[in-house]
Every structure is written in C-alpha cells, then in structure tokens.
Amino acid sequence: MKPRLLELLECPHCRKADFEVDAQKSDGDDVVEGLLRCKACRAGYPIRDSVVFFEISQAEDKASAWNEVFSAADPAAVGRDIERTRKNVDSGMAVQGCMMARLLKRDPSPFASYLDIGCGSGFFSWYIHSVRPGMRLTLLDYSVPGVLRARETMRQIGVDADFVQGTAMNLPFKADAFDLSSTAGLLEHFLRPDQDLILKEQARSSRHNLCQAPIDTPWYWMLRKYVEWRQGKWPFGFEVPLKPAFLRQILKDNRWEISSSTFQSLPLAFLLHGLRFRSLRGYRALAFAERLFSYDACHLCRRLP
Ligand SMILES: C[S@@+](CC[C@H](N)C(=O)[O-])C[C@H]1O[C@@H](n2cnc3c(N)ncnc32)[C@H](O)[C@@H]1O
Ligand SMILES: [Zn+2]
Secondary structure, eight states: OOGGGGBBOOOOOOOOEEEEEEEEETTTTTEEEEEEEETTOEEEEEEEEEEEEETTTTTHHHHHHHHHHHHHHHHOOOOOEEEEHHHHHHHHHHHHHHHHEEEEEHHOOOOEEEETTTTTSHHHHHHHHHHHHTEEEEEEEEHHHHHHHHHHHHHHHTOOOOOEEEOSSOOSSSSSSSSEEEEEEEGGGGTHHHHHHHHHHHHHHEEEEEEEEBOSHHHHHHHHHHHHHHHSTTTTSSSBBBBBBHHHHHHHHTTTEEEEEEEOOOHHHHHHTTTTTHHHHHHHHHHHHHHHHEEEEEEEEEEOO
16 A cells, blocks of 8 residues: 555545545555554554455455456456457547547546446556546456456556445445546446445545446347356356436436446447457447447446536
8 A cells, every 4th residue: 555545545434534644565666565543543454465345254255256257266367358458449449339438538527537347357547547548547346356457457467557346335435535446347236325426425435436247238238148148047146237318317406417438339349359349430430239239338428517
C-alpha cells in the first residue's frame, strides 16, 4: 500500500478518514505487509502483498464463483492472456472492442482519477488506461484471487496502480474521491436493492460512472446456453441480464444521468478476434451490426446534484 492511497481511503465502518499504519515489511514507501488501523473505531485492516483487505472475513463465501474463476488460471495462462491483450491494445483493436474505452475516448472531460469496481483480471483498467494514460488508477474487487490477479496483470504490463479488496456496497473511499468509477459486469450479479446500493456508493465516491452490463437479448441467451453446454454449468455464479429500460431506470433512480451510450455484441467481437480482424475502419462500420446483435450495454453517466 502506497502512502498516496491514504488520501482516498475512508473507514467503511465509521466513515472517518484517520488511519495509522503498522508496517511489518516495506519496499521503499510501499507497505507490503502490515496493518491499517482506523484511529476512530479501531477497526484493523490487514495489508498483504501491498493490497489492503477491508472485507477479508466474508470474502471466501460471497465471491466463491469468482474465487474459482481467478484461482483456476495458471500463471502461464495469465501470461498468454496478457500477451494477446497487449497485441490488441497496441493495434487499437481491443480499445475498439472495449465499449468502455470507446466511450471514454470520445468524451472530452478531463478525468484525473479512476476506480475500477469489480476489477477481476484488471483488463478493463488496462483498456481504460490505454485511452487515458494520465489517469490515476485504483482497482477494487471482493474476490481475493481476483484482486491479486489484477495486481499481477498491472505489474507485468508496468502500469502503476493501487489495489484494494472490499465490497462495492460499502466502498472504503471518501466522498468524491474519484472523477470516474466503473462497473463492468457487476450489476447483473445482483438484484435490487443491492444494485441500488452499488450505484449509490458510486454516486457518493465519484462524479462520473461508466457502467457496462449484459442485456437481456436472444444473443445473450444463445451464448449462455453454449457456455453451459460446453462447460456443464454457468461458471460465473448468479447472473441475470438486465432489460435495457431497467438498467436506464436504476441509473436514473440513483442520480445518474446518461450522457452517452454504446452497445456491443460479444459473439461478434469474439468472431472478429478469432478471425484476427484488424481494420479499425471496418470494425467501426459494424456498429450497426453490433447494435442489432447487442449483448452488452455501456453507459457513461454524470452524477446529478
Ligand atoms: C464479470 S467479473 C468483472 C470482470 C472484470 N471487470 C475483468 O476485467 O475481468 C465480476 C467481478 O465482480 C467481483 N465482485 C463480485 N461481487 C463483488 C462485490 N460485492 N464488490 C466488488 N466486486 C465484486 C467479482 O469478484 C468479479 O471479479
Ligand atoms: Zn473506523
């Protein structure tokens, strides 16, 4: 944990921002092992592998499907994933393929800080970083293997970032700590009122929201049936795709006004990647097809007063 992270943190139990750090092992100014303690309520948060753990006691059961997804990956596979993504990022292809990065590239707002909520492997942060390299990155996940995997990805690609284990429903950050926060593939794993809690926590801690979720279309169900058939089960735990109007409604109910949107067809994107489709102009021309076969929706939103 770098000292700069303290500027953003707030105790998720008592909402005070007064901490003391007991460093047991450090690397320069980075606390690798130790304890972060809230001076107000005395809650203690372990620091391991430079990551602060805010919700360690419950993380095992609640994120179990994700713990499996991320711990199953062997280090060689992670390396191969990184190499493939690096080629796509370098050619601009992944950025075209990643709707969040596409929306951000088009938006002129000068975002300086970004929180990736439910960062998983960390690849979304990588895409976002490739279009906004100056932004300060903070990555959070509930799953312990998830957040460690994200840290490893960022370390291997040489991107400086901060990592926190915690929950989207009670973010360990100050009000307005970030210009922008995102959830990519998180809301569909919850129902109301948990979805409201996540969006409210985003509205407390950030001014803009990039929100990506699968939407309820025949293409979603086709892909899902295919995965279930190939793997014997759906590997990502509880998941309900959102109706487009429902997604717009829960954003609105939680003070988020949509400023721009994009849609993406995941099967189409896979097909293009599979065919090693490289031409950006050609890909853009497929926007119509993406809308028609859309699988995911992504909205860039601004917080209302
Ligand atoms: C579909 S994955 C997100 C993929 C990720 N954005 C990526 O690039 O790999 C959903 C993620 O949400 C995380 N998650 C689940 N419940 C959470 C919670 N309550 N708070 C924060 N993250 C959570 C999971 O551990 C998982 O990493
Ligand atoms: Zn406290």
